[in-house]
Amino acid sequence: MPPKDFISALEVAQRAGVSRSAVSRTFTPGASVSAETRRKVTDAAEALGYHVNELARGLMRSHSGIVCLIVSDVATPYRSALLRELTGKLQNAGKVAMLINTDRSDGSVDRALSQAIRYRADASIILSGLPDASIVRLCLRNGQRLVLINRDDDEPGPLKINLDDFEAGERIVTAFARAGCKSLAFANSDAGTPSLMGRERGFVAAATRCGLEVSVERYGWTGYEAGRVLAQRFLTRSRRPDAVFCATDLLACGFMDAARHQFGISVPDQMCIAGFDDIEQASWLSYGLTTFAQPVAEIAAKAVGWLSVDDNGNDNGLQSVRLTAELVWRTSIRAA
Amino acid sequence: MPPKDFISALEVAQRAGVSRSAVSRTFTPGASVSAETRRKVTDAAEALGYHVNELARGLMRSHSGIVCLIVSDVATPYRSALLRELTGKLQNAGKVAMLINTDRSDGSVDRALSQAIRYRADASIILSGLPDASIVRLCLRNGQRLVLINRDDDEPGPLKINLDDFEAGERIVTAFARAGCKSLAFANSDAGTPSLMGRERGFVAAATRCGLEVSVERYGWTGYEAGRVLAQRFLTRSRRPDAVFCATDLLACGFMDAARHQFGISVPDQMCIAGFDDIEQASWLSYGLTTFAQPVAEIAAKAVGWLSVDDNGNDNGLQSVRLTAELVWRTSIRAA
DNA sequence: CGCTTGTTTGCAAGCGTGTGCAAAGCTTGC
DNA sequence: GCAAGCTTTGCACACGCTTGCAAACAAGCG
Numbered sequence: 224m225p226p227k228d229f230i231s232a233l234e235v236a237q238r239a240g241v242s243r244s245a246v247s248r249t250f251t252p253g254a255s256v257s258a259e260t261r262r263k264v265t266d267a268a269e270a271l272g273y274h275v276n277e278l279a280r281g282l283m284r285s286h287s288g289i290v291c292l293i294v295s296d297v298a299t300p301y302r303s304a305l306l307r308e309l310t311g312k313l314q315n316a317g318k319v320a321m322l323i324n325t326d327r328s329d330g331s332v333d334r335a336l337s338q339a340i341r342y343r344a345d346a347s348i349i350l351s352g353l354p355d356a357s358i359v360r361l362c363l364r365n366g367q368r369l370v371l372i373n374r375d376d377d378e379p380g381p382l383k384i385n386l387d388d389f390e391a392g393e394r395i396v397t398a399f400a401r402a403g404c405k406s407l408a409f410a411n412s413d414a415g416t417p418s419l420m421g422r423e424r425g426f427v428a429a430a431t432r433c434g435l436e437v438s439v440e441r442y443g444w445t446g447y448e449a450g451r452v453l454a455q456r457f458l459t460r461s462r463r464p465d466a467v468f469c470a471t472d473l474l475a476c477g478f479m480d481a482a483r484h485q486f487g488i489s490v491p492d493q494m495c496i497a498g499f500d501d502i503e504q505a506s507w508l509s510y511g512l513t514t515f516a517q518p519v520a521e522i523a524a525k526a527v528g529w530l531s532v533d534d535n536g537n538d539n540g541l542q543s544v545r546l547t548a549e550l551v552w553r554t555s556i557r558a559a
Numbered sequence: 560m561p562p563k564d565f566i567s568a569l570e571v572a573q574r575a576g577v578s579r580s581a582v583s584r585t586f587t588p589g590a591s592v593s594a595e596t597r598r599k600v601t602d603a604a605e606a607l608g609y610h611v612n613e614l615a616r617g618l619m620r621s622h623s624g625i626v627c628l629i630v631s632d633v634a635t636p637y638r639s640a641l642l643r644e645l646t647g648k649l650q651n652a653g654k655v656a657m658l659i660n661t662d663r664s665d666g667s668v669d670r671a672l673s674q675a676i677r678y679r680a681d682a683s684i685i686l687s688g689l690p691d692a693s694i695v696r697l698c699l700r701n702g703q704r705l706v707l708i709n710r711d712d713d714e715p716g717p718l719k720i721n722l723d724d725f726e727a728g729e730r731i732v733t734a735f736a737r738a739g740c741k742s743l744a745f746a747n748s749d750a751g752t753p754s755l756m757g758r759e760r761g762f763v764a765a766a767t768r769c770g771l772e773v774s775v776e777r778y779g780w781t782g783y784e785a786g787r788v789l790a791q792r793f794l795t796r797s798r799r800p801d802a803v804f805c806a807t808d809l810l811a812c813g814f815m816d817a818a819r820h821q822f823g824i825s826v827p828d829q830m831c832i833a834g835f836d837d838i839e840q841a842s843w844l845s846y847g848l849t850t851f852a853q854p855v856a857e858i859a860a861k862a863v864g865w866l867s868v869d870d871n872g873n874d875n876g877l878q879s880v881r882l883t884a885e886l887v888w889r890t891s892i893r894a895a
Numbered sequence: 896c897g898c899t900t901g902t903t904t905g906c907a908a909g910c911g912t913g914t915g916c917a918a919a920g921c922t923t924g925c
Numbered sequence: 926g927c928a929a930g931c932t933t934t935g936c937a938c939a940c941g942c943t944t945g946c947a948a949a950c951a952a953g954c955g
Binding site: 228229272274275276277278279281282285287289292296297298299300302303304306307310311314319320321322323324326327337338340341342343361364365366447451476477480481483484485503504507508509510 | 612623635676677
Binding site: 243255282 | 905911
């Protein structure tokens with residue numbers, strides 16, 4: 224098999240007996256071509272197996288159609304669900320997703336963004352980490368759009384999509400109180416993300432306001448294993464909490480499993496548990512976790528929608544979106 | 560903020576007081592540049608915020624550095640784990656991943672591949688679906704490499720990575736037999752994928768060879784819900800199986816949950832269960848699922864490695880790789 | 896038929912980069 | 926001091942496409 228190069232528009236033009244511009248226009252929506260030549264061109268293209276070279280096209284137009292998704296922990300249920308929504312919606316909008324995995328540590332968000340620039344991405348959507356202010360400015364200066372999801376940053380320019388984490392923390396306190404819980408606990412990771420800390424602050428604020436005992440532990444990454452460790456810490460205390468809010472569903476699953484299988488605690492009879500994210504596993508029979516649902520579809524819709532607003536200068540002022548996480552009731556909190 | 564276009568090599572050259580070729584060579588590894596000019600160029604580039612335009616570069620060289628990952632059900636644990644490995648390894652190899660989501664039904668793998676062609680991807684890795692033979696040939700003809708993971712196809716050209724599904728099906732039968740199980744069951748999805756069917760065929764072959772009772776049910780997609788439905792079907796029969804092999808861990812989780820919580824069956828005492836994939840949830844305390852581990856890291860390594868072999872014609876004959884799925888023992892099968 | 900208006904079409908100038916080629920510069924050895 | 930050899934540099938072309946511009950053409954109208 225000879226590594227024959229790709230078919231070019233010129234070859235199509237020659238075969239169709241028209242000029243190169245004609246074939247270009249045929250594949251440019253809204254260009255002026257007669258039905259006759261359009262047919263000749265598409266026939267020739269079909270026969271030759273021609274596909275427009277988006278690289279060359281992106282060189283001429285100033286936009287490439289590429290959108291970078293910058294994300295770590297791709298394999299995590301919440302992240303992958305968001306990824307599914309984003310890629311689906313991006314494709315519907317005629318864009319294509321370039322996935323950059325920032326699992327490796329050192330300043331890799333900045334490296335990811337610089338790669339986005341090298342490929343002249345129209346936009347970048349950041350799901351993990353926080354980029355340096357200087358590179359953010361660089362992106363914006365070159366007309367690259369930027370979306371930050373659940374990463375609070377005050378730099379103006381990027382669109383920031385956040386949840387009502389603080390209020391969620393408050394709301395779950397009243398749910399616990401209504402279930403008759405007296406001694407509350409917050410199980411957090413020590414990642415210190417603004418969203419995680421927001422949930423924590425709202426939770427302890429509401430608890431103290433209600434005169435309820437409340438304590439906090441932070442440990443490790445936001446995964447299942449950390450949940451088990453946190454359970455260990457809380458449940459070996461002399462006085463055990465009877466309600467615990469986990470900053471993440473994964474933490475909650477680990478916590479619940481440890482509580483049940485290692486400490487023989489019955490949920491929700493002896494202890495109420497709530498989580499955050501509403502990952503698929505939260506609805507599994509073994510967990511039945513009452514949790515706050517991340518509106519992933521809505522998040523993705525907002526992000527992609529913002530990318531598609533007209534580029535005619537009017538930035539339409541939108542800088543920040545705040546969505547609410549709905550509490551979905553299952554069986555890990557006693558009925559009132 | 561003026562949407563000033565990106566900095567080009569020309570501007571860097573002017574500022575550095577050298578020719579444009581010099582700056583091009585500075586950013587081309589292995590090109591001939593003196594230390595003096597290299598310094599001048601990198602300084603100017605730094606000051607101006609210059610980043611090589613990979614689109615233009617890909618136009619000149621015939622390879623773009625882009626590798627397409629074509630996948631459906633991104634949010635599924637096994638798929639997202641594979642995705643994590645692939646993106647990580649691709650980046651280490653200096654490539655960049657373009658993610659194409661084929662969740663939408665109609666012939667979308669073909670559409671995905673045609674997009675890969677339009678962006679002149681160096682290669683495509685297909686995790687889901689099976690492309691049409693004609694478009695496969697088109698890709699190959701243009702020097703695009705193709706990797707099929709767990710999709711058996713006889714078309715020569717692409718690299719095919721598969722597991723020993725049939726043998727795994729056989730091996731689990733002996734595990735069940737050793738645990739004293741008499742009545743075996745295979746819970747499958749009705750997707751009919753070669754890998755799923757391979758497990759099934761190996762399982763029933765070995766079971767009948769051992770003179771054990773065996774029955775098969777197929778239903779729905781390979782997810783948790785289907786597992787629950789399959790449990791319903793098997794466990795409402797007059798004669799219940801005492802060992803069931805689920806084609807997928809997600810099926811197994813659904814099956815186990817239904818068996819325990821809806822039918823009060825104790826696993827593994829009354830019933831042994833095994834799965835396939837070794838997703839993270841399999842190791843969670845609530846499941847402790849004995850299952851075959853997909854060697855995701857190895858799969859990704861093989862795939863990416865194959866993409867990086869020298870392009871100097873010698874296709875090194877490698878067309879097909881067969882990896883073995885190791886059985887990891889947990890607690891869902893009784894000890895011998 | 897001539898004039899005006901509107902639609903197609905081809906030409907050619909870019910877009911930002913890599914790279915072969917030859918000129919220029921530097922080093923070395925006699 | 927000069928020829929030979931090596932390294933560095935600039936020129937100019939190519940890559941495949943879009944698009945402004947003007948020429949060509951078709952149509953409508955008096």
